[in-house]
Amino acid sequence: MRKIETAALAALCLGMGLNLAACSKDGGGSGEAPASASAAAPPTDAEKAAALAALPAPYNTGDLSNGQRKFALCRSCHTITEGGPDLTGPNLHGVFGRTAGTKAGYRYSDAVKAAGFAWDAEHLDKWLADPRGFMPGTKMTFAGLHDAKDRIDLIAYLKVETGYKPVP
Ligand code: HEC
Known part of the structure; x- marks a missing residue:
């Protein structure tokens, strides 16, 4: 046992x-x-710190430990490691720069499939504040993260943890 x-x-x-x-x-x-x-x-802590510092403002000042704590709100539905399983929601590795609703093997709602944009910090900020307000018809039943600083910290954490590469 x-x-x-x-x-x-x-x-x-x-x-x-x-x-x-x-x-x-x-x-x-x-x-x-x-x-x-x-x-x-x-990634090592030093690599994470370097990745954080390389982010565009305001994400370069994000608090990664608060971001990790906020990710607890997502964890029941999402993994973020490379090759991690889809749960209720899709695996989020490589989500930055990926067109919404296009992770292979995951069945999205029509709303997300029709979104037509690639995920970046701005879209993610609006989405995380109010998923169903931002994209009516989504099946992500998450009420929203209302504190703007928490969203910055969470987005910084996601960038550092999901293999985000700054666009040169
Ligand atoms: C109750 C489960 C649930 C929770 C909690 C949740 N999500 Fe989701 N998430 C989903 C589902 C389901 C989808 C697919 C939505 C659709 O197809 O309409 C999704 C989609 C997404 C997408 C779009 C992915 C893509 O490939 O287009 C992102 C980004 C995302 N979630 C981030 C988050 C973050 C960050 C959190 C935590 C703040 C979170 N989610 C919390 C279930 C959840």
């Missing part, structure tokens, strides 16, 4: 790509990250 729980937790941690305290603390001795976790090679 204990083993199964530990395995499930490890899979969850891997799937989420998150450094949750539980991911390293739990596990009764086998709490070391499994070998495959390092194969996924999450």
Whole structure:
């Protein structure tokens, strides 16, 4: 039983790509990250800091730890790691620059399929403030993140974590 729980937790941690305290603390001795976790090679803190500094304002001053905390609101429906599974919502790796509603293998609502723009910080800011107000007909049942600074921090976090590359 204990083993199964530990395995499930490890899979969850891997799937989420998150450094949750539980991911390293739990596990009764086998709490070391499994070998495959390092194969996924999450960016180091220094790489994250550099990626943050390279973002356009105001995202370069985003608070990544607050962004990570706000991502807890998304986590039940989205993974952000490369190749992560689609849950209720699509995997968000590489979402910046991707045309809305085009992740292969995910069934979007007609509203998102018809959106016709590529995700950038501006669109994401409006979407996260009020998904169904911004795009009526979407099936993302998320009430919205109303604090503008929280959205900046979350968008900065997503940029750093989802493989965003600044356009030269
Ligand atoms: C209750 C589940 C749920 C929650 C919570 C949720 N989402 Fe979603 N998300 C979805 C669904 C479902 C879709 C697909 C929407 C559609 O097709 O209409 C979606 C779509 C998206 C898209 C568009 C992706 C694309 O490929 O076009 C983005 C970006 C997104 N969500 C970001 C977020 C972020 C960031 C959060 C947290 C603040 C969040 N979502 C919270 C379910 C959720």
